[in-house]
Amino acid sequence: MEPADHDTPQDGATSSSSQRTTDEDSLLLIKAVEEGNVDRIQQLLDRGADVNVCEDIGGWTPLHNAVKLGRVDIVDLLLRHGADPHRRKKNGATPFIIAGIHGDVRLLQRFLSKGADVNEYDNNGFTAFMEAAEYGRVEALRFLFDKGANVNLRRETTEDKRRMKKGGATALMSAAENGHTEALRVLLSDMGAEVDARDNMGRNALIRTLQEEECEDIEEIIRLLLHHRADANARGEGGKTPLMAAVERKHKGLVEMLLSQEGINIDDRDNEGRTALRFAVELKQKGIVQLLCVKGATICEDLIHIARRNYDTSIMEILRHYEANDQSVPPAGDWLPHSSRWGQALKSLHRVHRPMIGKLKIFLDIDFKIASTSEGGIYLGFYDNREAAVKVFPEDSTRARNEIACLQGCHGDSHFVTFYGSEISKGCLYVCMSLCEWTLEEFLVEHRVETVEIGEDEFSRTVLMSVFEAVQRLHLQGFAHLDLQPLNILIDDKKAIRLADFDQSVQCMGDPRAVKKDLEALGRLVLYVVMKGEIPFETLMTQNNEKTAEMSPDEETKDLICCLFSPGENVMNCLKNLLGHPFFWSWENRYRALRDVGNESDIKTRNNESEILKRLNSRTPEPSRSFYQWTSKIDKYVMKKMNDFYKTKKNPYQNTVGDLLKFIRNMGEHINENKNKDMKERIGDPSRYFQETFPDLAIYVYKKLKDTEYRKHFPLTQSSLSVPQAAGPVDLQS
Structure with a gap:
């Protein structure tokens, strides 16, 4: 005998009918709970209705609805039949959070016993504690606080809403702006709620409450907040203060209350520059205008004009009276x-x-x-x-x-x-x-006749470092300045360099031509600063690039200018790369870089087949170079003593760049030893000695090694954003 076929049409129809019945019963279960019909709920559950069914629009389950009604008996019945106590509605609310709205402690206890987190929150950041505060459920607040609810928790909301500065409110704010005086008193006095917590817009409970039009018992709410030292100068939408908000409410009592606070800023302005007095004049609030004037609000001429336009002669008289006796503008x-x-x-x-x-x-x-x-x-x-x-x-x-x-x-x-x-x-x-105090041109003209310290030009290096960094940042933002000149470089009261005047600027993303114009102007600006303004910038702008570069007083300046005039293909990164140019190295850093290069083993062992010595010793230095025949330019006593170290090996220093770097390295290693005090007395500060003796050595080494692994020895230039005190005359008050 063949086995029965369970997929017969008759059986399928029965199964489908049964499923429809169950689905219908599940929907009927939601309705039965909404009606509070316990017998019908029991009947539907016995017939197999889904206890966790949820309606489509808000995702409410029977359990959510039972909590909303505050029906503890129905909640218990549903839980016994397997209702999920952690199921969330579409807005993320759990039955426990909704129990906070209803405020029944028995319901809250039920869900805590089922594993609810006392601080769990929905998609808008509301916890059961916050909901209890929102609806003024004092007993629920006390119960949840005892169970560990975080009284100062701020509402966590979605990323999109955070971008719009939504969220961040606390239970205290909810209680205050909804006018729940007793709940607010409990939160402040018994639970230590933070009175000046700020939401994501920076508003505290005081300003939120004053800007809430429907708040009941507002005077008592504000009195409580101020009694607990809420910041009376907080800001709300549009930069409005509590005082402005009280004036906008046309509530003289609140205005008086706020004016009695210590430290109240009566003349604060909102984002549109309006004061509390201006709001009062515009709203024709004679009593509040009088009160603000008595308390010393500043009276500006335009307030009288506003009153005149409003045909409000009584307010005009008040303003004129207090304007004549106004002590708010100090002598x-x-x-x-x-x-x-x-x-x-x-x-x-x-x-x-x-x-x-x-x-x-x-x-x-x-x-x-x-x-x-x-x-x-x-x-x-x-x-x-x-x-x-x-x-x-x-x-x-x-x-x-x-x-x-x-x-x-x-x-x-x-x-x-x-x-x-x-x-x-x-x-x-x-x-x-x-x-700012000065343009760069004004500053240099003012101090040109004064003596600039002979030696290291820290002033020029620091000024130009700041300008280079400013122009580089501008280029990274996609703009070219196109008007770089001493008049547009300012010095502020803290002696910091500031780039200004962008009205001729253009967007330059992807177009190097505008950037090249900035670089050429910077090249002339370098010479102008190094020469301390002795050559007018207008004169430099009329000269060709070659002549400008040839006027440079030293090799570092000349090379820097040439790099600006001929930036190569990588125009957009030209300034970034030049910030590491030797022009911006201090003498100490130049000396340290030369020592570090001289410490390479191939230089110390004079390995002439090495890459580094092939680059450095590629040709005999030209007579115009300061390090040509360098051994003859070192102090004779020092040279003899340093050669004595190699006397037994008969291997004295040679007139090569590699040996000069080796000499600088060895001198640096041994100059401070007691046995070499006599050399130290002759040399003095090694960084100054080698810079003055071989002023073009650092730039020579830099150009030979900048595209090799040996650039690791070059300093990472750190900019100083203010004019150095020790570099020339910088007393802006002279």
């Missing part, structure tokens, strides 16, 4: 400018009443003009209460767009003037940046 003698050079003009500008242009205070008057430009001028100003140099353009200026693009691209780099921001008003665009 010039009480306010000290940061800048030394521009100090007197800044003190005058500080006293003058001017209408604010956003965050900018400026007066386009000759007394405050720094320099002329092709499209406007550069003026002193105050941007966000900082001393600033303000470049004025027509509003539609292409040059202004270039300037801003470069400044923003290089923002935060210490080689450039610092970009503060820009404002637009009445057809003018104001580009605001850090204020």
Whole structure:
């Protein structure tokens, strides 16, 4: 007899029907839980309904719904039938987290006993503790805190939301902005919640609450936060402070409460340059205007204009009354400018009443003009209460767009003037940046008659190092400057070199021609700095490259200029490579590099077949070289004593570059020994002695070995971003 076929059509139909019944029962189970029908729930579970079924839209399971209703009996029933206590909805919420919303301690205890993590969170970063704070469930907060909930945990959210600065809020913030006074009091007093924790936008509970329109019992909430020392000068959206937010709420009581706080900054400005008083004037809040004026808020002329436009004569009278008696602007003698050079003009500008242009205070008057430009001028100003140099353009200026693009691209780099921001008003665009004391040209003219220390030119090396690094960074950002000259290289009050004036800049990515123009200008700038401005830069710009290079006072300078004029194929990396040029080595570093090369075994053993000696001794040095017949240029006593070491071998030093490097190495190894004190007295500082005796040796060795493995002996140049104190006259206050 053949076995029965289990895939008969009849059996298949029965199985399919059974499955449909089970699926229908599972969906009915969700509905039964929502209705709280225990008998129906039991019946459906007995018939095989899926206890972990979830609806499509939010991913709610029967267990989630039972917790939402606060039905402990249904929760227990579902758990006995295998409901998963860790199942997450589509937003990542577990039944335990939802239990925090409901606040029933019995439910929270159930899920903790089933292995829930007291600090587990959903996709938006909410924990059960945070949900309890959000809904003001005080008993749940106490229970969860006792079970180890992290009171100061900040909401972890998705990467996309973090990029938009969403998330980061704490339970305290939730309780405060939802008006749950008792929950807030418990969090602060009993649980030590951090009152000034900040969300990902930098807001604390105080500013979040004041910017929450629907917050109930707000006066008590704010009183509690301030009592626990919340920062009353915190910032919210748009840079608004709690005081501004209180004014916007038109809530005089809150304004009074905030003004009573020690350290309140009554004249703080938001991102658009508005103060709390300005908000009050614009909103026609006479009582608040009066209160702010009594407390010493600064009254600017434009506030009276605003009141006049609003036909608000009562506020105009208040402002005029307190303007006449205004003590908020100190006498010039009480306010000290940061800048030394521009100090007197800044003190005058500080006293003058001017209408604010956003965050900018400026007066386009000759007394405050720094320099002329092709499209406007550069003026002193105050941007966000900082001393600033303000470049004025027509509003539609292409040059202004270039300037801003470069400044923003290089923002935060210490080689450039610092970009503060820009404002637009009445057809003018104001580009605001850090204020410097001198242009490089002004500095060199001011000090040209003073004596520069004879010897190592640390000043030129440091200035040009900073300029090279600045231009290199600019090129890496995809821009060419195209106006490199001493007028556009500034020295600030900390004696740091800053590159400025980018209004002629262009994007140069993939186009080396613009970069080559910068390199040629740098070549002339090198000579200008080394010569301390004795040759006007305008003169250098009219000369051809060959003549400019020939005017160099030394071989290092000449080679550096030639490299800039003829950068080869790798134009974009030219400056990066030149930052390791011997021009930028100190005398000590040059001496150390020569010693290290001379320590190569092939040089010490005079292995003339070695690669290094073939390169160094490829020809007899020309008579014009300082190291031609070098043995005759060393102090005779020292030369004789050094040769005495080889007397028995009858192998004295020869007039080759290799032997000179060996000599420098041996001298360095033995010069400080007691038996050689007499040599030390004659030589003095070896780095100075060899630099002055053989000034072109370092550049010769560099050019011979720079493309070989022996470049490992060359120093890694470290830039110093400020003008050295010991290099020439650098007293900017003289």
